[in-house]
Every structure is written in structure tokens, then in C-alpha cells.
Amino acid sequence: MSTNLDYKMHKNMDQLIQTNSSNLNACMxxxxxxxxxxxxxKEISTQKEATNGEARGRVPPGGFW
Incomplete structure (x- = not known):
């Protein structure tokens, strides 16, 4: 038997799911x-291409004095 309370709970859950979906869409x-x-x-591969542009020299253990 469905009651008015069941209807309100279901309606609130639908609104919550819609809000969560909107928040997810806004973040992601x-x-x-x-x-x-x-x-x-794509972002990671672009960043790797940008950082692999030049060779780096080796720093000896303990650094330079």
C-alpha cells in the first residue's frame, strides 16, 4: 500500500539524484x-609532451657544492 509519505520520500530521492548528477557534471x-x-x-599526454622537450643533466648524489 502506497502512502503519501512513500510518495514524498520517492520524490525527494529523485531530486537528490538529480542534484548529485548536476554536481557531478559541474565538477567533471x-x-x-x-x-x-x-x-x-589527453591532458596527461599533452603534459608529458611538454615536459619531455629537453634532456636534463644528472645531479650527483649530495648535490653540487
Whole structure:
């Protein structure tokens, strides 16, 4: 038997799910985790390309005096 309280609880859960989905979309740019992962992978590969531009010299143990 469905009561008015059941209806209100269900309605509140729907609103909560919608709010969580909106918050997730705002933070991640998408609610689809696959799109988010692909975006992060592109960002990481771009950062690696930028940092691998020049060779670095070796610092001896203990540093330079």
C-alpha cells in the first residue's frame, strides 16, 4: 500500500539524484565517466609532451657544492 509519505520520500530521492548528477557534471564536465577518462588521458599526454622537450643533466648524489 502506497502512502503519501512513500510518495514524498520517492520524490525527494529523485531530486537528490538529480542534484548529485548536476554536481557531478559541474565538477567533471560530464556525467559519462568514459568521456572524463578520455579527457584526462589527453591532458596527461599533452603534459608529458611538454615536459619531455629537453634532456636534463644528472645531479650527483649530495648535490653540487
Amino acid at each position: 564536465g560530464s556525467t559519462d565517466p568514459n568521456k572524463v577518462v578520455e579527457k584526462i588521458r
